[in-house]
């Protein structure tokens with residue numbers, strides 16, 4: 367199944383990206399690269415303004431610095447998710463030790479990149495995040511035990527109870543559930559779900575699996591295959 371295929375989708379005309387960054391030099395470079403790629407760009411320098419703009423302008427994706435004056439990036443993200451706002455968020459972190467916090471359980475970021483970053487890489491990640499958020503209905507709905515993935519509505523149910531997943535978490539679980547019994551390596555998941563062909567850190571996969579497990583608790587079907595990757599198994603019939 368072509369869930370999370372890795373074609374480079376064309377940018378819809380005028381897709382709006384909000385850059386939340388208190389370093390004007392970094393913001394200018396990001397704006398330059400994003401605009402050159404056909405995106406519209408808004409820039410704000412603090413978390414409070416970011417919330418205002420996200421609520422009023424509804425950008426297609428947000429590049430969110432973690433270290434901001436006033437309200438920091440993680441608080442911005444948590445506030446949005448609590449409002450049921452699932453705008454794709456790409457975190458920018460200055461330090462490796464912020465990564466766990468950024469992708470931390472229940473925070474709901476879609477991806478992260480550490481500074482110093484290449485602006486090209488940021489634009490590529492934005493495209494991936496947008497693609498996740500706009501995947502059309504693919505294939506049939508997926509069932510596994512009491513889990514039900516509604517692919518067109520992009521909703522997950524455990525029994526009758528709906529569980530909120532980020533777009534990336536949804537695609538990861540959908541990809542695993544579409545291949546029951548198959549062990550999928552971290553590299554494969556990175557390629558098939560995230561669209562990264564390059565050998566980047568595979569912690570992204572592990573952290574997102576941890577997030578899905580945390581949300582599903584004992585209903586999580588994901589099994590770790592030590593040293594290889596992840597799988598979901600058909601429930602015993």
Ligand code: CA
Nearest residue numbers: 388431433434
């Ligand atoms: Ca900063």
